[in-house]
Amino acid sequence: MPNSTSDPRPPVDRTQPIRPIDQPARLDALERAVRERTDLVPVVALVLGSGLGGLADDLTDVVSIPFADLPGWPPATAPGHAGRLLLGRLSGVPAVVLQGRMHMYEGNHPGLVIQPVLLFKRLGARVVILTNAAGGLNPDWGPGTLMVINDHLNLTGQNPLLGANADSIGSRFPDLTDAWSKRLRARLHAAGAAEGVPLHEGVYVGLTGPNYETPAEVRLYRSFGGDAVGMSTVLECIAARWAGLEVAGVSIITNAGAGYTGEPLTEEEVLVAAAAIGPNLARVLRRFVGELEA
Numbered sequence: 400m401p402n403s404t405s406d407p408r409p410p411v412d413r414t415q416p417i418r419p420i421d422q423p424a425r426l427d428a429l430e431r432a433v434r435e436r437t438d439l440v441p442v443v444a445l446v447l448g449s450g451l452g453g454l455a456d457d458l459t460d461v462v463s464i465p466f467a468d469l470p471g472w473p474p475a476t477a478p479g480h481a482g483r484l485l486l487g488r489l490s491g492v493p494a495v496v497l498q499g500r501m502h503m504y505e506g507n508h509p510g511l512v513i514q515p516v517l518l519f520k521r522l523g524a525r526v527v528i529l530t531n532a533a534g535g536l537n538p539d540w541g542p543g544t545l546m547v548i549n550d551h552l553n554l555t556g557q558n559p560l561l562g563a564n565a566d567s568i569g570s571r572f573p574d575l576t577d578a579w580s581k582r583l584r585a586r587l588h589a590a591g592a593a594e595g596v597p598l599h600e601g602v603y604v605g606l607t608g609p610n611y612e613t614p615a616e617v618r619l620y621r622s623f624g625g626d627a628v629g630m631s632t633v634l635e636c637i638a639a640r641w642a643g644l645e646v647a648g649v650s651i652i653t654n655a656g657a658g659y660t661g662e663p664l665t666e667e668e669v670l671v672a673a674a675a676i677g678p679n680l681a682r683v684l685r686r687f688v689g690e691l692e693a
Contacts, residue, residue, distance in 0.1 A: 417510025601626025605633030
């Protein structure tokens with residue numbers, strides 16, 4: 400296996416800068432590695448965030464590839480992230496699933512963080528669904544709320560498209576007016592209604608982490624119009640739109656933002672809450688994917 404004691408290749412350098420123009424060659428290698436395992440062409444792609452990896456169990460005819468078996472990808476280290484690329488069928492629809500993701504707080508360069516969504520497009524996917532566990536900024540929503548993302552604020556201070564562009568992937572200046580597809584949002588709400596699972600809509604605020612926010616920061620992000628805050632997703636959305644993927648997203652609100660309850664925030668709280676509400680989101684996503692081509 401790559402990066403094992405018998406593998407002559409050095410460990411992956413998570414911090415190595417990856418410019419947009421560097422991505423095509425890296426995607427060539429990733430695509431070859433996947434195609435050595437399967438010829439499935441996905442219609443839809445899903446990124447499963449913290450505590451949401453169980454949806455992967457619903458895949459049939461699945462091929463599982465650990466991150467460390469893919470060229471240039473380090474193993475996942477984030478809690479609740481298995482770190483596997485899965486290809487199979489979800490609700491009968493060809494799908495590629497990222498069971499876990501790469502975060503900047505792990506030391507990953509933004510160009511590495513976005514490679515999975517670029518690979519989705521290279522493999523043939525047209526739609527990507529990004530999920531995450533997030534803190535609540537909207538005081539009207541308690542833990543366990545499911546929020547369809549209708550817009551985002553990129554407050555990471557990073558952009559994965561800096562540097563010479565790869566015109567073969569996308570435009571130098573991608574438009575984000577409809578970054579979070581209205582069409583897909585409507586379909587998510589329809590799937591939620593059919594499953595009896597309430598879905599709200601709101602704005603996701605993306606930060607780097609790994610620390611949780613201060614109460615003052617929570618108040619600031621709320622004043623900006625944010626409804627949920629987390630440590631992922633925004634760079635993936637930017638890259639997906641750059642590559643021409645249609646994007647939808649859902650956040651599981653796992654906890655109230657710092658200062659709302661006076662209680663400290665812990666990763667255990669996040670994982671427990673995500674695991675509790677995850678099955679409801681899984682039902683919605685199964686129906687959403689099954690009806691995607693209807």
